[in-house]
Amino acid sequence: MICQECQERQATVHVTKIINNKKKEIYLCEKCAQEKGELNFGGESFSFNNLLSGLLNHDFSTKSAKSKIDLGYQGQSECASCDLSYSEFSKSGKLGCSDCYLNFEERTDKLLKRIHGSNRHTGKVPRRTGEVIRMKKEIQGLRDEMQEAVEKEEFEEAAKLRDKIKELEAEIE
Amino acid sequence: MSWTNKINNTLNKWMKGAGPDSDAVISSRIRLARNLDNLPFPNNASEEDAQKVVKRVEKVLNKDDEFGLKLLELESIPTLEREVMVEKHLISPQHAKPGAYKALSLTDDESISVMVNEEDHLRMQVLVPGLQLEDAWELANRVDDFLESELNFAFNEKYGYLTACPTNAGTGMRASVMLHLPALSLTRRINEVLRATSQLGLAVRGLYGEGTEALGNIYQISNQVTLGPTEEEIIENLQGVIKQVIEQERSAQKMLMKRSKLDLTDTVFRAYGILKNAYKISSKEAMKLLSDVRLGINLGIIEDIPANLFNELMVLISAPALQRLEGRELSPEESDEKRAELIRMRVNNK
Numbered sequence: 001m002i003c004q005e006c007q008e009r010q011a012t013v014h015v016t017k018i019i020n021n022k023k024k025e026i027y028l029c030e031k032c033a034q035e036k037g038e039l040n041f042g043g044e045s046f047s048f049n050n051l052l053s054g055l056l057n058h059d060f061s062t063k064s065a066k067s068k069i070d071l072g073y074q075g076q077s078e079c080a081s082c083d084l085s086y087s088e089f090s091k092s093g094k095l096g097c098s099d100c101y102l103n104f105e106e107r108t109d110k111l112l113k114r115i116h117g118s119n120r121h122t123g124k125v126p127r128r129t130g131e132v133i134r135m136k137k138e139i140q141g142l143r144d145e146m147q148e149a150v151e152k153e154e155f156e157e158a159a160k161l162r163d164k165i166k167e168l169e170a171e172i173e
Numbered sequence: 174m175s176w177t178n179k180i181n182n183t184l185n186k187w188m189k190g191a192g193p194d195s196d197a198v199i200s201s202r203i204r205l206a207r208n209l210d211n212l213p214f215p216n217n218a219s220e221e222d223a224q225k226v227v228k229r230v231e232k233v234l235n236k237d238d239e240f241g242l243k244l245l246e247l248e249s250i251p252t253l254e255r256e257v258m259v260e261k262h263l264i265s266p267q268h269a270k271p272g273a274y275k276a277l278s279l280t281d282d283e284s285i286s287v288m289v290n291e292e293d294h295l296r297m298q299v300l301v302p303g304l305q306l307e308d309a310w311e312l313a314n315r316v317d318d319f320l321e322s323e324l325n326f327a328f329n330e331k332y333g334y335l336t337a338c339p340t341n342a343g344t345g346m347r348a349s350v351m352l353h354l355p356a357l358s359l360t361r362r363i364n365e366v367l368r369a370t371s372q373l374g375l376a377v378r379g380l381y382g383e384g385t386e387a388l389g390n391i392y393q394i395s396n397q398v399t400l401g402p403t404e405e406e407i408i409e410n411l412q413g414v415i416k417q418v419i420e421q422e423r424s425a426q427k428m429l430m431k432r433s434k435l436d437l438t439d440t441v442f443r444a445y446g447i448l449k450n451a452y453k454i455s456s457k458e459a460m461k462l463l464s465d466v467r468l469g470i471n472l473g474i475i476e477d478i479p480a481n482l483f484n485e486l487m488v489l490i491s492a493p494a495l496q497r498l499e500g501r502e503l504s505p506e507e508s509d510e511k512r513a514e515l516i517r518m519r520v521n522n523k
Binding site for chain 1: 328330342505
């Protein structure tokens with residue numbers, strides 16, 4: 001028998017469909033059957049993204065969603081850097097940019113814990129970027145010290161700290 | 174190009190070589206996901222952003238004199254070639270689909286590949302034969318350092334490397350091992366092994382075929398967790414489990430040989446006979462028979478064909494590889510015919 005679709009190749013797939021009690025038989029070749037999706041049973045496969053969005057849409061907090069006392073804080077609903085909304089993320093399972101991790105931190109932090117059983121990286125730190133992180137921390141520390149010095153009116157000390165900060169900032173650039 | 178050349182071009186280094194524990198382990202792979210700082214992830218990027226990523230990566234790769242990585246725009250690679258690359262696990266099926274500013278960098282021996290603008294800006298992969306996770310990580314780590322020498326990666330002190338999908342965050346590392354486990358499958362002990370493995374935070378799947386069925390008895394075991402443990406801990410954990418699975422497979426093979434040598438010899442030679450003589454064969458049947466023959470080689474039942482023939486044929490008999498060899502699209506029937514022809518030739522020539 002020849003394929004009903006392409007009228008070229010041998011029909012090797014026999015499909016019987018019963019719709020509203022009417023029986024319909026189709027004979028297709030393997031290629032056409034695949035193209036027409038007759039070889040996929042059960043429609044859309046249950047994908048990993050379905051599972052992930054289940055996790056994402058789950059309300060992690062213990063209080064009920066319809067709490068009468070609304071504190072008004074729902075966390076960010078859009079990433080300030082890339083405009084991706086949280087609902088888009090929960091649909092696709094993919095974040096829009098690296099800032100999303102912090103802009104949605106309230107939720108991503110818990111999500112990471114759920115997925116990995118941990119929310120703290122202990123592995124490799126990129127050499128150069130790692131150095132910048134270290135320097136930024138140092139700058140923050142120096143700023144605090146400078147603030148203290150200003151408050152104590154130790155201006156000479158504050159000026160020294162300011163120069164050091166500038167030096168470090170130049171290095172990062 | 175001659176037929177032999179074409180075949181050799183379709184194969185890559187890891188298929189020709191053997192590597193440690195190659196009786197059970199086909200290949201080891203380390204993949205690292207990285208993104209550039211201050212640019213949206215590929216799924217959310219404009220064409221302009223995507224182009225910036227390619228430009229920046231290209232600039233770094235042009236300075237590479239250590240690994241031999243060159244950048245290719247994916248669209249410059251013919252569709253059939255791309256499909257073969259998927260079969261060879263050099264690129265993901267997702268990355269093989271046409272799209273602007275997708276790029277690929279590949280070493281000549283194909284052991285290192287870098288996908289640009291896949292799910293993440295960068296996906297680096299090291300693929301080596303046999304069980305060599307530590308070596309693969311060492312090499313991947315060096316490639317990563319090289320790229321990081323000029324590129325600013327999205328990294329957060331607390332969460333590690335930031336990836337488009339949170340399931341990859343932290344180390345961004347996926348380590349996986351491809352195993353051939355015919356005796357565990359035959360004795361039905363595979364399910365116990367798989368269950369135990371998945372309880373240890375590792376993912377197991379049949380490499381070909383759907384659901385629980387593993388075509389050719391090939392399984393892939395990989396780490397699920399990427400955030401929390403260090404890269405070395407992840408590899409140690411995976412390696413420890415794999416070693417035990419290999420031991421289980423070896424003892425199951427010995428037990429089979431002891432208890433049902435005649436049945437086993439019969440199965441192996443029947444498979445060998447069909448492969449040597451068939452004029453039409455589906456990839457499903459071929460994978461099953463090749464698996465039987467490989468088991469026969471491991472047990473010394475068949476001595477006159479090289480063990481790596483199985484690894485080779487596994488890739489060569491895929492529809493895309495056959496089409497590439499023929500240089501045109503093939504109908505499923507034509508593929509079955511060409512597949513049988515190729516197997517006859519390879520098995521009889523040795």
